[in-house]
Amino acid sequence: MNLFVPESKPIKEIKKKLKKSAPPTPKLTVVKSSPKTPVSPKFPAKSTKKSFTPNSAGKEVTSKPFLISAKFNKTEENPKSSPQNDNGTFSVSFVKPKLFQKNLKSTNNELKDSLKPYKREIPQKSVPKEQVDEGTKFTVDFVKPKLFQTNQNSKKDPKTVDKWSEMMKKVDGRSDVETQNFDDEYEEAKGKTFITNRRETLHKFPKKEGSGVEVDFGKPKLIKAKQDSRKSADTAKKWDKITKKVDGKLDDQIQNLNDEVVNLDEDFSEGFSTEGRGQKFNQNRGSALFEAGAWKANKAGNKWFGDDSGRSGAIQVDFSGIEGKSGENKKSVSTNQRKQEDNGRKSKLKRKFDEEGNDGDKKRRREDFGSKEPTKVVGQMSSLFSYDVAPEPLNDADVEPLEERLFSRKTFEDAGVHPHLVGNLEQLFSIKNMTVVQKKALPELMAGKDGLIRSQTGSGKTLAYAIPIMHSLQAITPKLNRKDGVKALIVLPTRELALQTYECFTKLMRAFTWIVPGIVIGGEKRKSEKVRLRKGITVLIGTPGRLLDHAQHSENLSLHGIDWLIIDEADKLLEMGYEKDVSQLMSIIDEQRGKSENVGRKQTVLLSATLTSAVEKLANLALKNPVHVDACSNIPETVDVMVIPQGLEQKYVVVPAKMRLVALASFIIEVTELRKSNKIMVFMATQDMVDFYMDLIPSVLSSTVKFFKLHGNMSQGDRTEVFNSFRKSEKGVLLSTDVAARGLDLPKVDWIVQYTAPTTPAEYVHRVGRTARVGTKGSSLLFLLPSELHFVTMLNSSRLKLDEVNIDVYLRCLMKIHLESRDGQRWGGGIEGAATVLQHNFESAILEDKTLHDIACKAYKSWVRFYATYPKDLRVVFDFKSLHLGHNAKSFALRDPPRAIGGIGKPKKGEKWGKGSDMRPIRKRKNDNLGHVTESSRTKKLILSEFDSGLKSTKKMK
Numbered sequence: 014m015n016l017f018v019p020e021s022k023p024i025k026e027i028k029k030k031l032k033k034s035a036p037p038t039p040k041l042t043v044v045k046s047s048p049k050t051p052v053s054p055k056f057p058a059k060s061t062k063k064s065f066t067p068n069s070a071g072k073e074v075t076s077k078p079f080l081i082s083a084k085f086n087k088t089e090e091n092p093k094s095s096p097q098n099d100n101g102t103f104s105v106s107f108v109k110p111k112l113f114q115k116n117l118k119s120t121n122n123e124l125k126d127s128l129k130p131y132k133r134e135i136p137q138k139s140v141p142k143e144q145v146d147e148g149t150k151f152t153v154d155f156v157k158p159k160l161f162q163t164n165q166n167s168k169k170d171p172k173t174v175d176k177w178s179e180m181m182k183k184v185d186g187r188s189d190v191e192t193q194n195f196d197d198e199y200e201e202a203k204g205k206t207f208i209t210n211r212r213e214t215l216h217k218f219p220k221k222e223g224s225g226v227e228v229d230f231g232k233p234k235l236i237k238a239k240q241d242s243r244k245s246a247d248t249a250k251k252w253d254k255i256t257k258k259v260d261g262k263l264d265d266q267i268q269n270l271n272d273e274v275v276n277l278d279e280d281f282s283e284g285f286s287t288e289g290r291g292q293k294f295n296q297n298r299g300s301a302l303f304e305a306g307a308w309k310a311n312k313a314g315n316k317w318f319g320d321d322s323g324r325s326g327a328i329q330v331d332f333s334g335i336e337g338k339s340g341e342n343k344k345s346v347s348t349n350q351r352k353q354e355d356n357g358r359k360s361k362l363k364r365k366f367d368e369e370g371n372d373g374d375k376k377r378r379r380e381d382f383g384s385k386e387p388t389k390v391v392g393q394m395s396s397l398f399s400y401d402v403a404p405e406p407l408n409d410a411d412v413e414p415l416e417e418r419l420f421s422r423k424t425f426e427d428a429g430v431h432p433h434l435v436g437n438l439e440q441l442f443s444i445k446n447m448t449v450v451q452k453k454a455l456p457e458l459m460a461g462k463d464g465l466i467r468s469q470t471g472s473g474k475t476l477a478y479a480i481p482i483m484h485s486l487q488a489i490t491p492k493l494n495r496k497d498g499v500k501a502l503i504v505l506p507t508r509e510l511a512l513q514t515y516e517c518f519t520k521l522m523r524a525f526t527w528i529v530p531g532i533v534i535g536g537e538k539r540k541s542e543k544v545r546l547r548k549g550i551t552v553l554i555g556t557p558g559r560l561l562d563h564a565q566h567s568e569n570l571s572l573h574g575i576d577w578l579i580i581d582e583a584d585k586l587l588e589m590g591y592e593k594d595v596s597q598l599m600s601i602i603d604e605q606r607g608k609s610e611n612v613g614r615k616q617t618v619l620l621s622a623t624l625t626s627a628v629e630k631l632a633n634l635a636l637k638n639p640v641h642v643d644a645c646s647n648i649p650e651t652v653d654v655m656v657i658p659q660g661l662e663q664k665y666v667v668v669p670a671k672m673r674l675v676a677l678a679s680f681i682i683e684v685t686e687l688r689k690s691n692k693i694m695v696f697m698a699t700q701d702m703v704d705f706y707m708d709l710i711p712s713v714l715s716s717t718v719k720f721f722k723l724h725g726n727m728s729q730g731d732r733t734e735v736f737n738s739f740r741k742s743e744k745g746v747l748l749s750t751d752v753a754a755r756g757l758d759l760p761k762v763d764w765i766v767q768y769t770a771p772t773t774p775a776e777y778v779h780r781v782g783r784t785a786r787v788g789t790k791g792s793s794l795l796f797l798l799p800s801e802l803h804f805v806t807m808l809n810s811s812r813l814k815l816d817e818v819n820i821d822v823y824l825r826c827l828m829k830i831h832l833e834s835r836d837g838q839r840w841g842g843g844i845e846g847a848a849t850v851l852q853h854n855f856e857s858a859i860l861e862d863k864t865l866h867d868i869a870c871k872a873y874k875s876w877v878r879f880y881a882t883y884p885k886d887l888r889v890v891f892d893f894k895s896l897h898l899g900h901n902a903k904s905f906a907l908r909d910p911p912r913a914i915g916g917i918g919k920p921k922k923g924e925k926w927g928k929g930s931d932m933r934p935i936r937k938r939k940n941d942n943l944g945h946v947t948e949s950s951r952t953k954k955l956i957l958s959e960f961d962s963g964l965k966s967t968k969k970m971k
């Protein structure tokens with residue numbers, strides 16, 4: 014059966030009939046169309062079939078959908094004329110072609126390539142051509158359009174690209190059922206009716222009715238084009254322009270269509286809409302449409318109209334089939350649902366991966382924290398492995414640490430430093446090249462300027478000011494002598510730092526014997542210091558309290574000849590509340606200098622590894638036209654960033670309160686015994702903690718490594734001895750308070766452990782800065798309670814990058830050493846068993862020794878008090894109320910319940926803080942006039958005790 018030529022109406026017959034039925038030639042404004050000539054002169058020739066691309070039938074498929082909107086203009090003579098029974102004018106609007114062409118133009122070769130296999134399916138030769146007469150009705154299969162559409166979309170949305178490639182896979186294997194599935198999306202779009210009113214040469218499709226496939230379908234593309242127009246301003250404009258034209262020409266139907274299109278446009282994001290169904294298009298360029306694609310003949314439909322020329326007939330497109338899009342909608346809903354499910358599954362998977370993926374440690378930690386057991390009664394050892402609920406592990410932060418170059422290529426010689434000094438540096442310090450901060454600071458300070466200097470820890474700030482001082486003092490003629498009094502005054506926050514600086518100057522002065530260094534740091538008898546001062550000192554180094562004391566009360570200290578005032582670790586001095594002492598010192602210097610004749614200009618220099626706003630305010634008061642020396646060239650001004658030595662590896666470990674002591678001991682064993690690292694510094698919050706752990710840990714571990722302790726409440730003799738012997742020792746563990754956090758230059762320290770977290774990010778930087786100095790390597794480990802985990806986030810925001818290490822890494826070492834329970838009890842195997850033995854041994858040591866028990870209680874109380882004094886901005890992380898005091902007591906090897914330990918404990922319901930407890934409510938800190946936070950007097954006492962000048966009556970404690 015020939016589907017294309019209706020058997021019942023041979024062409025000639027039809028023509029005859031037409032002639033008969035046609036009224037006298039109406040005055041028609043016929044817009045002629047031919048494949049080669051655009052119907053509307055407003056549309057260029059480009060919009061003809063020439064621009065078609067091959068379709069599956071081997072025939073060209075238009076890249077322009079030819080959604081041709083047509084208007085049948087009723088004639089004046091025959092106002093009742095209708096397309097069915099009369100001729101009329103058909104105005105055609107080539108709405109889409111241009112637009113679509115634009116779209117296709119933008120389609121890259123990928124589209125063509127991807128379509129090739131599909132197109133080759135039906136070789137061109139196999140498609141015979143056939144003449145079809147006017148009035149032939151065609152049914153359209155809407156396969157291709159979607160394909161094109163999708164491909165176009167694919168360029169805009171990666172998801173669609175995926176979908177597209179998935180579809181293409183199906184399309185490639187077009188013969189199989191899947192392709193059919195793909196076509197299903199348009200299944201219900203089939204059945205559109207096209208009627209030609211002209212004779213056509215058509216491709217003959219397979220013999221059967223309903224076969225054949227493709228058409229380049231205007232409507233979807235129209236919708237799509239409109240939709241696309243939202244994506245490109247140009248296209249949108251063009252679209253608007255075209256729409257206007259169309260609107261001017263279209264009849265109601267078309268107008269409606271446009272309305273629909275707008276609606277569809279809205280709906281398109283949800284998939285193909287049902288809105289377009291039932292639309293009818295009139296087209297007077299059926300040929301173009303036919304040419305545009307393959308179609309199916311439907312001999313049942315013989316409606317046709319138009320003139321016999323066949324040039325201005327109409328083709329009616331019935332979109333009723335588009336309701337199939339509701340299926341699509343359903344599909345898209347289900348796709349959405351599937352997507353949601355997928356997302357759900359993915360996020361579940363992601364969570365799972367986060368938990369146990371490549372970081373099984375985190376997973377284990379979460380499991381470990383899972384159970385919760387009440388602390389058992391005193392005298393019995395409570396389980397070590399039952400914790401608070403674990404915190405959510407932190408996501409890996411995207412932190413880009415700030416880098417600061419350390420060394421420069423310039424030598425001290427290049428900077429014009431006196432050759433004797435250069436020689437000294439080479440021989441005694443083994444130093445030739447300057448560090449960056451020295452390279453920047455030296456020329457400015459040697460030129461007589463004041464300076465505010467910042468650079469990372471261990472970058473040679475001491476020499477950055479010591480060399481210019483020495484260089485200028487040695488140049489003074491006649492040569493200085495002791496009677497000239499103090500020429501340079503160096504103020505530092507701690508005695509150890511003062512001692513270290515004194516040593517540095519002593520070395521530098523070897524070539525200049527007439528320059529005399531001196532130190533006053535407290536802790537010594539005032540009398541012997543006075544004697545030294547009376548003898549005469551050229552470079553005086555000291556802590557602020559003792560310096561002020563001498564300046565105020567000792568006639569032997571004359572400051573009128575001061576040329577240099579150095580305030581080192583300025584931020585710490587201010588944080589400790591020394592700004593008053595420092596400013597008093599400055600006034601005394603100015604006063605004495607004011608009374609003297611022939612005084613030169615005094616140079617003042619402030620230094621710190623971290624510059625706070627308080628330091629800058631002090632700088633404004635103390636410095637005149639200072640030069641700002643920052644070793645980091647790209648430090649952002651707005652962000653509170655910290656620079657860490659590049660050789661420093663920063664880690665943190667989250668340890669439940671109960672496990673802290675065992676974890677610390679394990680770490681010490683692991684690092685000193687198994688990894689053979691040499692030196693560790695362990696920072697603790699309070700002096701009592703340092704005392705207690707110093708008494709407990711070495712005795713229980715019977716370790717071969719030597720332990721040292723350093724805090725502000727030790728005698729100066731002990732402090733100096735410890736400081737010196739730890740410096741010189743090859744191996745050792747130094748338990749210390751923050752007294753050792755600043756400025757100390759202890760050689761070859763491998764690890765910095767912060768057993769209690771610092772009170773500021775800046776303090777963190779100074780503590781870890783005791784290792785990895787001047788280009789060496791070092792590591793740091795920060796202990797955090799689960800509740801403190803987000804301190805890491807805070808550090809991250811200062812561009813400090815820390816990596817998490819699991820507690821097991823250290824606990825595992827307990828399996829490698831011989832651990833015996835003190836009383837022979839057995840505690841099971843594995844890590845847990847070993848850790849329990851160790852904890853048991855600590856607790857037994859306390860139980861066996863009442864003094865040690867008392868020390869433990871004292872330490873515990875001091876820690877609780879300390880915890881309540883975290884600065885306000887850190888309390889969100891170091892929240893006293895979130896502490897499990899009982900679990901924390903265990904880290905002091907105490908089995909006693911908190912309230913039994915000197916009344917420490919949270920108040921019971923209805924009870925106030927302080928009642929029967931050592932605890933007090935946390936006091937607010939106030940801002941002083943220098944803009945930094947001042948401590949409550951109790952907190953201040955706590956901090957100052959670390960750095961006490963040793964004087965009986967401390968004025969600074971007013």
Ligand SMILES: Nc1ncnc2c1ncn2[C@@H]1O[C@H](COP(=O)(O)OP(=O)(O)OP(=O)(O)O)[C@@H](O)[C@H]1O
Nearest residue numbers: 444446447448470471472473474475622756758787
């Ligand atoms: N140009 C240099 N080349 C090599 N080493 C140097 C140089 N300048 C100083 N050093 C050494 O670097 C070490 C650290 O110096 P210094 O204590 O002055 O650092 P810092 O910047 O003050 O550190 P912090 O901020 O911790 O106080 C010292 O041992 C010092 O001798």
